[in-house]
Amino acid sequence: MNDKLKETFHWIRADEVLKNNTRVFLARKTKGYTKAHTINYKYFVSAAACLIFLLFGGHWLYFTPTAQISIDINPSLELGVNRFDRVISVTGYNDDGLDLADALDIKFTGYTEAVNQILESETVAALLSDDELVTITVIGKDGAQSSKILSDMKSCTEHHQNAHCYFAHSDEVAEAHETGLSYGKYKALLKIQELDPSVTSDEIRDMTMKEIQDLIDSLLSGNKNETQQNTEDVQEHHDKGHGYRHGMNEKKNNISTQSKYH
Amino acid sequence: MRSEQEVNRAIERYSDTIQRLCIIHLKNRADTEDIFQTVFLKYALSSVLFENDEHEKAWFIRVTINACKDLLKSFFRTRMVSLEEILEQPAALPPDNRDILEAVLSLPQKYREVIYLHYYEGYTAPEISSILGKNVNTIYTLLTRSRQMLREKLGGDGYE
Structure with a gap:
């Protein structure tokens, strides 16, 4: 074979x-x-x-922000938070905010840690001990992440008496950024302009939240003296307002009470 | 890369071996051409240094078998060819040899490979095992079975 x-x-x-x-x-x-x-x-x-x-x-x-955390005291900061709950941008909205943004190294950390670092930073801690107001606004779409951030912010700030947390829809924020203000101050500006339309964004940009609140208080009391009707209108508006405004009213009352003792 | 002279020498020397391996693996003319191009292009571009002619030949056999198997596995190239079509290719094949080739090609592929490598190329079972990457005992078994199967197909007499 x-x-x-x-x-x-x-x-x-x-x-x-x-x-x-x-x-x-x-x-x-x-x-x-x-x-x-x-x-x-x-x-x-x-x-x-x-x-x-x-x-x-x-x-x-990674680099598309899905939510933002706006922090206003006098330094106005906005933190961009991505879908993985990491801080991907830190934007200062006034000189103090820019300085604070430069001084902190919070990029790519978790947002809770970032906010804690901001609240514990020397500048902010000094302001807080001086009875300044902190407004933290969580800006995002209605969804699980925004609710979670808001509840985390509330637990973060519960031991700070002067801190208040609110939620705002991201559609509202674009207008705020056009004026060059962070969202917390923009909302305060709107409130002031209802009482006194001559106040501009430049005037309040470098004011602390407490100073802004004091301004609102003085405008309110001024208006009260002018006509009873005006006050009623404003009060009516407050009643329809969001948590933010209720918070500001509570704060206003606190400050008014404090100022009586000074 | 190898020179044109080297490649031409290899074509002259190994074309017949590659053609036989292509027949063993049931390839048609177009596929055979593909295999030739694949194998010689690999040779032309490779910088493998061969210890001797035997080493070079074993390299060609291994590369050709692998190329044939790859082509058979290819989803776009599964073209079955009838036995008759294959048998037409070696045109002047005498009737006796034609029967034997037909018997060999009717065996499963694993038997055809070892028959060719053992009976034509003269490789031993350990050498075949290293070329095909199979166990030596498997090669012994394949050789024994293929011998039995051929004997049955060809009538037994005169085929040990």
């Missing part, structure tokens, strides 16, 4: 056409035997496309 098998296989030969086709193919593929390696662009392009998709997709996932 060995010989027969050998003989049979021996009959099978590659023909010259096949060999020549192979030679032509090799000469073309190696560009006349000068090309060291042929790069398979098909795989290269697919790999590059995947890489770009991953990079941009990952960048978009």
Whole structure:
């Protein structure tokens, strides 16, 4: 069988056409035997496309803020928080805010830790011990993340008497940023402008929240003296207002009471 | 990269071996051409240094078998070819040899490979095991079974 098998296989030969086709193919593929390696662009392009998709997709996932935390005392800061609850941007909205943003290293930390660091920082701690007001506004879409951040902020600030936390929908924030104010101060500005339309954003930008509150108080008491009707209108507006305004009213009353003793 | 002379020498020397391995793996003419191009391009671009001619030949056999298997596995290239079509290829094959080739090609692929490597190329079971990456005992078993199967198909007499 060995010989027969050998003989049979021996009959099978590659023909010259096949060999020549192979030679032509090799000469073309190696560009006349000068090309060291042929790069398979098909795989290269697919790999590059995947890489770009991953990079941009990952960048978009991580660096798109899904919520913002606006902190106003006098330093006005806004923290951008991504879907992974990490702080991805720290923006100062006045000079003190910019200084504080530079001094802190809170980027890419969890938002609770970031807010704690801000509240414990020398500047803010000094202001708080001086009875200044802290307004923390959680800005985002209605959703689980915003509710969670708001409840975390409330627990974060529960041992600070002068701190107040509110929620605002992200649609409202664009207008605030157009005026160059953080959201907390923008809401206060709106309230002041209801009482005195001549006050501008530049005037309150560098005021502390307490000073703003005092201004609101003085405007309110001024208006009260003018006409009873005006006060009623404002009061009616307050009653319709959100938590923010209720908070401010409570604070206002506290401060009014305190100022009587001074 | 190898020179054109080296590649041409290899084409002259190993084309027949590759053609036989292609027949063993049931390839049609177009697929055979694909295998030739794949194997010789790999040779042209590789910088493997061969210790001797035997080493080089074993390299060609291994690369060809792998290329054939890859082509068979390929989803877009599963083209079955009838036995008759294959048998037409070696045109002037005498009737006796034609029967033997038909019997060999009717065996499953794992038997065809060892029959060719053992009976034609003269490799021993340990050598075949290293070429195919299989256990030596598996090769012995495959050889014994393939011999029995061929004997049954070809009538037994004169085939040990």
